[in-house]
Amino acid sequence: NAGVTQTPKFQVLKTGQSMTLQCAQDMNHEYMSWYRQDPGMGLRLIHYSVGAGITDQGEVPNGYNVSRSTTEDFPLRLLSAAPSQTSVYFCASTPRWRTGGQPQHFGDGTRLSIL
Amino acid sequence: AQKVTQAQTEISVVEKEDVTLDCVYETRDTTYYLFWYKQPPSGELVFLIRRNSFDEQNEISGRYSWNFQKSTSSFNFTITASQVVDSAVYFCALSVNTGNQFYFGTGTSLTVIP
Numbered sequence: 518n519a520g521v522t523q524t525p526k527f528q529v530l531k532t533g534q535s536m537t538l539q540c541a542q543d544m545n546h547e548y549m550s551w552y553r554q555d556p557g558m559g560l561r562l563i564h565y566s567v568g569a570g571i572t573d574q575g576e577v578p579n580g581y582n583v584s585r586s587t588t589e590d591f592p593l594r595l596l597s598a599a600p601s602q603t604s605v606y607f608c609a610s611t612p613r614w615r616t617g618g619q620p621q622h623f624g625d626g627t628r629l630s631i632l
Numbered sequence: 633a634q635k636v637t638q639a640q641t642e643i644s645v646v647e648k649e650d651v652t653l654d655c656v657y658e659t660r661d662t663t664y665y666l667f668w669y670k671q672p673p674s675g676e677l678v679f680l681i682r683r684n685s686f687d688e689q690n691e692i693s694g695r696y697s698w699n700f701q702k703s704t705s706s707f708n709f710t711i712t713a714s715q716v717v718d719s720a721v722y723f724c725a726l727s728v729n730t731g732n733q734f735y736f737g738t739g740t741s742l743t744v745i746p
Binding site: 548550552557558559560561562565567575605607609611614615616617618619620621622623625626628 | 636638641663664665667669675676677679682684723725727728729730731732733734736737738739
């Protein structure tokens with residue numbers, strides 16, 4: 518099992534460019550989510566999905582879009598990158614929706630810099 | 633609303649010293665779960681422990697131990713006889729009831745000096 522796979526690991530963009538961060542899991546997990554990690558702020562939830570075709574906003578959704586066409590994939594799109602989106606992005610999954618107490622399985626992260 | 637506070641931003645200890653990382657949480661839910669994650673310099677997030685709100689037993693795993701106290705809303709993490717490999721950022725997190733969302737603290741950066 519590969520677990521949660523994120524690509525790319527590093528990316529540099531110019532302001533205004535668009536980009537998609539990829540996330541795939543091979544564990545048949547229902548719940549997937551995207552977090553961003555910024556210094557001094559911990560991890561904050563951007564968007565999440567409870568299954569194919571169902572997505573919702575987290576704490577900091579502005580500037581990001583998501584879709585979930587399959588159980589396995591949950592890409593995060595930046596439509597017009599801004600320097601404030603410079604961050605480390607983590608994708609995570611848990612087996613079941615609305616089953617409390619499950620540890621999140623995290624990908625290795627994508628380090629994104631916007632110039 | 634849920635909140636997790638890790639007041640210690642950075643801690644430095646000399647190898648073999650004991651160190652305690654503090655975590656204080658806020659929630660009105662009676663069913664909740666607390667977690668600790670380790671983020672080594674390589675950047676990945678490693679799950680360490682989960683504790684539910686109905687289980688206040690302390691837990692020990694090797695050099696690691698966790699002290700959960702509902703009376704003070706704290707879930708502290710102690711590393712005994714610290715080692716250089718313990719150098720990392722440690723995050724405390726909370727989830728409530730049947731929800732999947734994690735509420736993270738801001739993390740504590742631990743440096744163990746050889």
